[in-house]
Amino acid sequence: MPKKDNQPKLPLRLIAVSSIAIGAYLINQWVKRASYRIPTQNFQARREMPPPPGHQKILTLVATVKPGQEQALNDVLYSISHNRENNPYMNFSKIKSIHFARWLTIYDELNGHRFVFSCTYNGEFEAVIKEIADATPGLDAIWGKCTEYTGRDNFLDFARGSFQPASYRFFAFPTESPQTIRDKITIRSRLQSIAGNYPNPKDVESFLDSLHRVSHVPFWTAVERITAWLSAQALAGGRYVFNAIGDVMARFFANWGLKPHVATPYSLIGTPEEQKKHVQHLIELDRNETPFQQNQFTLVAEIRPERYLRMRFLMMIGALLTDYGYPPGSLIGVFTIHSLYWVILDGGQRAILCTNYDGNWSSYLGDFARLATLLDALFNNVKGYPPSGLRQVNLFNSWIRGAQLICPLYYSAYPDETVLNIIRDREIAATLGQEMGYDVVERLLELL
Amino acid sequence: MLPDSQLKDIQGFVASGYDYTSKATYFFLQFKDQKKSKEWLGKIIPKITTTERWPFDENGRVMPPKTVLHLGFTHEGLVAFGLPESALYSAPREFIDGMANRKHILGDTGSSDPELWDVGGPKNEIVHALMLLHATDDTYDEAYKAHHKLIKDSKGGVVLVHEENAFREESGREPFGFSDGVGQPVVKGLSFTSKPVVSGNVVNTGEFVLGYLNEFGVYSPTMVVPIDKDPNNLLPGFPDPQNPGYRDFGRNGMFLVYRKLKQDVAAFWQAIEANTFAPTEKGKKAEMLWLSAKLMGRWPSGAPLVMSPDHDDPSLALADDFLYERDDPEGFRCPVGSHVRRANPRDSLQNISWGDSIHTSNTRRILRRARLFGESLFPQSSFSDENDMRPVGLKDDGVSRGIHFFAINAETDRQFEFIQKIWINNAGFNNLYDNKDAYVGNNDSGNGVMTIPHVPVRRQVSGLGRFVDVRGGGYFFMPGMAAMRYMVEC
Numbered sequence: 001m002p003k004k005d006n007q008p009k010l011p012l013r014l015i016a017v018s019s020i021a022i023g024a025y026l027i028n029q030w031v032k033r034a035s036y037r038i039p040t041q042n043f044q045a046r047r048e049m050p051p052p053p054g055h056q057k058i059l060t061l062v063a064t065v066k067p068g069q070e071q072a073l074n075d076v077l078y079s080i081s082h083n084r085e086n087n088p089y090m091n092f093s094k095i096k097s098i099h100f101a102r103w104l105t106i107y108d109e110l111n112g113h114r115f116v117f118s119c120t121y122n123g124e125f126e127a128v129i130k131e132i133a134d135a136t137p138g139l140d141a142i143w144g145k146c147t148e149y150t151g152r153d154n155f156l157d158f159a160r161g162s163f164q165p166a167s168y169r170f171f172a173f174p175t176e177s178p179q180t181i182r183d184k185i186t187i188r189s190r191l192q193s194i195a196g197n198y199p200n201p202k203d204v205e206s207f208l209d210s211l212h213r214v215s216h217v218p219f220w221t222a223v224e225r226i227t228a229w230l231s232a233q234a235l236a237g238g239r240y241v242f243n244a245i246g247d248v249m250a251r252f253f254a255n256w257g258l259k260p261h262v263a264t265p266y267s268l269i270g271t272p273e274e275q276k277k278h279v280q281h282l283i284e285l286d287r288n289e290t291p292f293q294q295n296q297f298t299l300v301a302e303i304r305p306e307r308y309l310r311m312r313f314l315m316m317i318g319a320l321l322t323d324y325g326y327p328p329g330s331l332i333g334v335f336t337i338h339s340l341y342w343v344i345l346d347g348g349q350r351a352i353l354c355t356n357y358d359g360n361w362s363s364y365l366g367d368f369a370r371l372a373t374l375l376d377a378l379f380n381n382v383k384g385y386p387p388s389g390l391r392q393v394n395l396f397n398s399w400i401r402g403a404q405l406i407c408p409l410y411y412s413a414y415p416d417e418t419v420l421n422i423i424r425d426r427e428i429a430a431t432l433g434q435e436m437g438y439d440v441v442e443r444l445l446e447l448l
Numbered sequence: 449m450l451p452d453s454q455l456k457d458i459q460g461f462v463a464s465g466y467d468y469t470s471k472a473t474y475f476f477l478q479f480k481d482q483k484k485s486k487e488w489l490g491k492i493i494p495k496i497t498t499t500e501r502w503p504f505d506e507n508g509r510v511m512p513p514k515t516v517l518h519l520g521f522t523h524e525g526l527v528a529f530g531l532p533e534s535a536l537y538s539a540p541r542e543f544i545d546g547m548a549n550r551k552h553i554l555g556d557t558g559s560s561d562p563e564l565w566d567v568g569g570p571k572n573e574i575v576h577a578l579m580l581l582h583a584t585d586d587t588y589d590e591a592y593k594a595h596h597k598l599i600k601d602s603k604g605g606v607v608l609v610h611e612e613n614a615f616r617e618e619s620g621r622e623p624f625g626f627s628d629g630v631g632q633p634v635v636k637g638l639s640f641t642s643k644p645v646v647s648g649n650v651v652n653t654g655e656f657v658l659g660y661l662n663e664f665g666v667y668s669p670t671m672v673v674p675i676d677k678d679p680n681n682l683l684p685g686f687p688d689p690q691n692p693g694y695r696d697f698g699r700n701g702m703f704l705v706y707r708k709l710k711q712d713v714a715a716f717w718q719a720i721e722a723n724t725f726a727p728t729e730k731g732k733k734a735e736m737l738w739l740s741a742k743l744m745g746r747w748p749s750g751a752p753l754v755m756s757p758d759h760d761d762p763s764l765a766l767a768d769d770f771l772y773e774r775d776d777p778e779g780f781r782c783p784v785g786s787h788v789r790r791a792n793p794r795d796s797l798q799n800i801s802w803g804d805s806i807h808t809s810n811t812r813r814i815l816r817r818a819r820l821f822g823e824s825l826f827p828q829s830s831f832s833d834e835n836d837m838r839p840v841g842l843k844d845d846g847v848s849r850g851i852h853f854f855a856i857n858a859e860t861d862r863q864f865e866f867i868q869k870i871w872i873n874n875a876g877f878n879n880l881y882d883n884k885d886a887y888v889g890n891n892d893s894g895n896g897v898m899t900i901p902h903v904p905v906r907r908q909v910s911g912l913g914r915f916v917d918v919r920g921g922g923y924f925f926m927p928g929m930a931a932m933r934y935m936v937e938c
Contacts (some may be wrong), residue, residue: 192881200725201905275537282541293876335799358799359870393664420798420879 014252017245021317055174056099058166059128060118060343060352061159063146070105070113073145076138077103077408089138092411097123097131099178100339100356103142103409106300108350115146116298118354119411120339122177129159167351168315169341170322172329173422178413184425185417191428242325246332247373249317253310254376254389278398284406289360294338294412297355298405300345307381308348314377315342329423332374336419342378351382358418361404450637450653452500457700457928460497461518461580462656462856463638465629465817467616469516469582472819473592474706474852476567476610477577477599479528484605486529490936491598492519492579498929499638515591516582519932520704520924522546525576529935535671535697539925542861543703547921553865555873558892560918566610566708567920573609578706578924582819612708612920614819614852621828623711623820623849624740624887624915625839627750631768631792633813646769648794648806651813655863656856659684659699659928663811668858670698671925673934682934700928705814705855705864708920709888713825714844716887716915721840723909729837736839737831739909742900743886745786748831752788757781760831772796773805779901785883786898790871798879812871814855814863822849850916860923888916 065073080090095101101119121128133139133155143149149158173181289295303311322331331337338356345352376389384403386395417425449455460466479485497516505511521529523544527536542550548562548569556562562569583591599606622628633651637660654662658670672694673683683695717736720743724735737760741747747760754770755761757780773795776782782789789796792813797805825845830836857863871877872885884891886898886909896912927935 188881195905196908198905199723199908199910201902201907202725279541279544333800333804358876359874392666394666394669416876418876418879421876421881424879 017248021245021249021320054122056120056122056171056176056339057125058118058120058169058341058343059125059159060116060164060166060354061162062164062345063115063143063148063158063162064111065105065113065115066145066147067112069145070107073115073142074105074408076141076145081409087138089136089141091135091137094135095131095411095413096179097121097128097177098411099413100294100296101411102296102298102354102407104298104405104407106352106405108300108302110349111346115143116352118298118343118352120171120341120356125159125163126156129156164343164345166341167312167344168318168322169339170318170331170337171339172331172335172337172419173426176422176426181414181417181422181425184422184429185414188425188428239325239327242321246317246321246325249314250373250377252377253314254373254380256380278402281406282401285361285401285404288407288410290415293415293418294356294358295360296407296410297353297357297361298407299353299400299403300350300405301353301379301382301403302350302384303344303348304381304383305348311351311378311381312344312348314381318374318378328426329419335423338419356412358420361401450499454700455499455501455638457930458499458638458657459518459702459926459928460499460516461704461817461854461926462635462702462815463499464512466512466516466582467620467629468512469514469584470616471585471588472580472582472614472616472852473595474612474614475579475581475595475599475608476573476575476612477525477579478574478607478609479525479576479605480607481602481605482528482530484602486936488598488602488606489529489932492517493929493932493936496929496932514584514587516580517591517595518580518926520578520580520706520926522575522577522922522924524574526925526935528576529938531697531935531938532673532677534677534694535673538669538671540669540703540860542865543923543925547705547707547923550865554868554918555890556918556921557890559914560890562918565918565920567612568706568922569920572920575609575922578704578922610920612821612852614821616819617824617828619828621748622818622851623713623822623824624716625713625826625828625831626740626744626746626748627765628818628851629816630746630750630766631788632815633810635815648771648810649768651810654858655811655813656702656815656858658701658858659696662858663807670696671701673697673938677938678934680937682930682937684930697927697931697934698925699931701931702856702858702926703860704924704926705853705857705860706920706922706924707853707918708821708850709853710848710850710917710919712844712913712915712917713849714842715913717839717842719911719913719915720909721842722911729840733837733840739900742783743786743898743909745782745788748828753782753786771806780903783898783900784878785880785886787885787887790877790885791867793871793878796878812863812866814857814867817854817856818851820849820851822847825849848919850919856926886912890914 076089080087084090084092099120099122101117103115103117105113105115107113119128133152136142139152139155143155143158146162148162149155326332329335331340336358338358340353340355340357343352343354344350372390379385380389384399386392386399388395390396414422450458495517496519497513502510502512523536523539523546526539536544542553546568547554548556548565551557551562563571565572568575579595581591581595596608599608620627620629633655634646634649635653635656636650637653638657652663653660654666654668658668660667662668673696675693675695678695683697684699685695717740720736720739721732723739724732726732726735737748741753741760746752747756749760749762749765750767751761751764752767752770754772754776755764755767771794772779772782772789777796779786779789784796793805793809795805795809797808800808825847826838826842830838855864872888873890875882875884877883880899883898884896886896889896889912891912891914894911894913896910898909898912900907900909
């Protein structure tokens with residue numbers, strides 16, 4: 001019977017793969033918990049994926065907007081956005097430990113208008129809350145429009161109460177803080193300006209020769225290099241295995257419940273009114289995008305109740321892969337995403353997706369072919385997702401842009417730096433540190 | 449190849465640049481009266497050149513058409529023709545907006561602001577259609593007069609609001625002195641090419657013509673008309689049973705980008721000269737050619753730097769069989785920020801993996817067509833003439849010169865606009881920090897830089913300004929023949 005030959009393979013493989021993945025995940029959790037400090041007095045935070053020590057974290061605060069205040073709140077946010085340097089509400093120069101932050105309102109029929117603040121940061125929960133309060137002279141003008149807020153003095157308690165944990169997170173460079181990234185930018189740009197003093201490369205050759213004489217490579221450095229190479233190979237091998245597992249899982253879940261290839265996407269066309277509304281929404285989104293550098297993407301998705309567990313399971317697998325599967329800067333081989341995370345709200349009814357990425361969303365959409373299975377696997381569990389998924393790129397685009405939220409205020413600690421730039425800057429800084437020794441770097445900086 | 453019935457429905461510009469035609473005129477039209485405009489269109493349709501195969505003479509040689517006519521409409525033009533609302537609203541957003549309104553995306557700022565344009569800007573007459581006439585020397589005058597007469601015969605229904613005359617250099621070079629139009633994609637099912645096809649350079653029909661599968665394996669968005677608005681069954685239906693009730697107005701159509709680009713040839717070569725170190729004039733000329741090739745990514749003859757890094761090799765003028773990441777990952781031959789490596793990065797996009805890079809690059813391809821305006825500042829032969837020291841010490845003569853640039857694609861925002869915004873004008877393109885395209889980038893400040901990877905330390909060309917100014921432009925839709933017949937009757 002030919003059927004029998006084909007059938008048992010997939011479930012067996014699936015069971016094997018998922019048990020390995022689950023086992024690895026549990027060990028991962030166990031190791032991490034030992035060294036993790038949970039924000040105090042917050043039950044919800046216990047369910048958060050605890051990050052390894054020293055890694056970036058996510059802070060998301062969700063609070064109910066007082067009835068009729070949503071427009072006033074948005075107006076304040078827009079006025080900050082339009083005048084970042086001199087506004088009475090926010091002093092961005094006081095923000096030190098936050099990488100990216102967004103302020104926006106969301107709406108659903110059950111909960112009404114809610115205010116969402118979400119950022120990625122380094123350090124402790126209490127410290128970042130204090131930093132936000134110190135950098136926001138207009139705390140009352142912003143948060144005072146929320147029911148739960150009772151004044152500046154109680155901001156920490158308010159933050160604990162409105163904190164929502166992230167269920168999945170990806171950071172391009174989890175161990176970097178805004179300051180370490182800025183330091184590397186400084187090193188690089190100083191080196192650039194040194195090189196700029198010698199427009200003719202011939203002039204700099206003798207200088208570089210002298211540097212070469214300074215640099216000694218002791219024996220142990222050579223040994224170190226070999227071990228570093230070996231461990232890099234081992235890491236790459238491990239990553240390959242993890243990637244393969246992730247790929248299998250994503251493919252399985254992407255295909256489970258999605259319709260096969262639909263021949264044409266012409267069902268895109270709505271009524272002229274729907275089209276007009278969609279175009280207006282796109283114009284509004286474009287207005288909040290910077291043309292070249294970094295942008296944010298925020299979406300609130302309603303989770304299909306029967307798919308909630310499946311979504312959590314995928315996020316768990318995803319988190320495992322993110323921690324071990326990808327080299328710095330890469331999310332499944334895509335090097336344009338600084339951070340990406342999901343925050344589940346209302347006991348699993350809906351989820352917020354936040355990303356910080358380089359470039360422009362609609363333009364970069366095509367680059368997500370590689371992320372297709374993962375996005376399909378996740379969005380597949382969300383109400384309204386096109387049944388053909390990312391395979392119909394135009395339908396997907398129309399859906400995702402329609403669902404994207406307008407974000408009045410966005411902050412980035414290093415707005416001109418792409419993921420690729422950071423990778424390069426890290427390499428420059430690392431090379432300076434390793435190959436030439438501290439004294440040479442110091443001498444080099446003195447020469448500026 | 450596509451079946452003959454389809455070839456006869458597609459305007460020919462997608463399959464050929466008609467490079468043998470030396471003269472061209474671009475008529476910018478406005479429709480004042482719907483009925484008279486439709487009569488005019490009815491007369492024009494039979495004259496329009498399609499992708500239909502060229503006939504052979506008795507000796508077996510192909511006989512290309514001597515006069516070539518194409519027609520494109522702006523969104524406002526389609527509105528003026530009274531197309532059903534569904535077709536107008538299902539059009540892509542950038543096409544509805546028009547080029548002048550996309551200036552921030554395209555980088556048309558400073559001296560390229562649409563306010564300063566000759567055609568297509570807010571201060572110019574509204575353009576509803578662009579008629580492109582290309583003709584050989586012997587047929588041009590007659591064809592030119594005939595089309596003027598047709599416009600006149602419409603008795604004010606169709607008005608000529610602007611006209612541009614253009615020509616093609618025998619050498620195929622553009623005013624800076626470089627060979628133009630090399631490295632075009634091969635369109636599956638349409639390109640008549642006898643050259644060996646480079647793998648990875650064949651692009652699906654749907655990237656340029658609507659109604660065919662594109663590089664994503666799907667159809668690009670099209671414009672639709674409800675069945676009841678097409679009582680004579682002029683438009684093709686959809687193969688998709690999920691989408692009943694509509695017909696496809698967009699089928700066999702394509703989007704045409706037009707830009708009038710004025711080139712400041714003297715300023716360009718002066719900026720290059722300011723970056724040289726050679727003490728002698730002869731050395732300076734060689735260094736200038738080398739620097740300009742580094743900025744372009746190809747030598748003046750068209751030979752790619754990846755294949756010939758040290759000297760111009762005219763035998764490689766049309767060579768296209770190379771990759772960047774594979775052959776020159778660091779950009780020591782062809783700098784990462786050079787014009788050709790930006791406009792089609794092939795396998796070198798750093799933000800995704802190698803194989804994905806070729807695929808992504810192919811989802812951004814455009815077909816380029818170009819004709820010149822304004823007399824050349826110096827003869828192109830001076831590059832190869834040892835006694836001619838030009839372009840050293842070049843001075844401007846005040847003549848306006850440049851190219852009429854055309855790009856054909858199926859989704860302008862995903863293709864032409866993306867190239868312009870994310871690759872050409874983006875200083876952070878592909879791992880770079882502060883390099884815009886040295887030739888066509890919007891270096892409004894005049895302080896643009898370009899990094900040339902070099903051992904032991906990179907060389908930087910500085911003081912680059914905006915050498916190419918936009919002087920006009922527009923987004924046009926070139927409908928299929930059936931769609932135009934529908935426009936006459938709708």
